[in-house]
Amino acid sequence: MTRYIAAYDTESPACLAACRKIVDAHRRHEMPATFFIVGKTLEANRRDYVELLDDPLFEVASHTYSHKMLRDHPVCGPAASPEQRAIEIRRGKEIVEDAFGRECVGVRPGCGFANAMRGAMDELRHMADAGYHYVSSLLWGPDYSLPARLERPFSYADDGLPDLWELPGHGWHENVLKNTTRIDMRRLTLWPPDIPQAIPDAHVETPEQEFAVNRVFIDAALREDAPFVSLIWHPWSLDRFDPDMKMLDLTFAYVRDLGMELSTYADLWRSVVEGTEDAGWSGKPDDM
Secondary structure: OEEEEEEEEEEEOOHHHHHHHHHHHHHHHOEEEEEEOOOHHHHHHHHHHHHOOOOOEEEEOOOOOOOOOOOOOOOOOOOOOHHHHHHHHHHHHHHHHHHHHOOOOOEEEOOOEOOOOOOOHHHHHHHHHOOOOOOOOOEEEHHHOOOOOOOOOEEEEOOOHHEEEOOOOOOEEEHHHHOOOOOHHHHOOOOOOOHHHHHHOOOOOOHHHHHHHHHHHHHHHHHHHOOEEEEOOOOOHHHHOOOOHHHHHHHHHHHHOOOOEOOOHHHHHHEEEEEEEOOOEEEEOOOO
């Protein structure tokens, strides 16, 4: 059965107020979620975030220490120094674990990459040595196009780390789709597109239009019997565009009506190591 995972890149001061509304929506729908949180963001409002997210519904994972790039990125800028990259990986995990008193098993690098963390041996080793079990870094399509494909999980066995898994994200970076980040979406789309119906003629302008795009990916994941689908969301952007969180209500109600299995990224990773997923998993990445 295809899992649905709600996930949030929680990375700026504006995320706290947004997360209060997001958490309310999740509790109304009894919907689990993974919050990838930047270490500095958590440090700045530790008590508030712990009170908000210390809940069995939620996984709190790392979004690095300060959102500096772990590899060169044509949209988001050059990689930080090797020393800073090590801090981003290790310190982000330590802060989450210290705040919440539980293991932080996953990390999502800032912005994500088109080739995941393949070949980034120093960074992958830092992740493994720090005790991460999964990384969610494949967040773009080929050549840094959007939307990101419905890629399946894979292990970093080819990089010598068979126990470290890549769990991708899918679809649009919603801040680009809605133009809350000033990046021209027309320059990022792949030609020919994998899913033409997921590319609107212009930036979406209403929660209903955003839900319609979400639905394209959810339906495609079910049609392809994908192991999971998880869209790339940012609390600050969701709140700026849709302060009533109507899109979340529409999406969560749709997912529940479909009877999809609800999950966090940590749940997904555990299903890999426990061998409960019989199909759809690969020890190697799919061909790009």
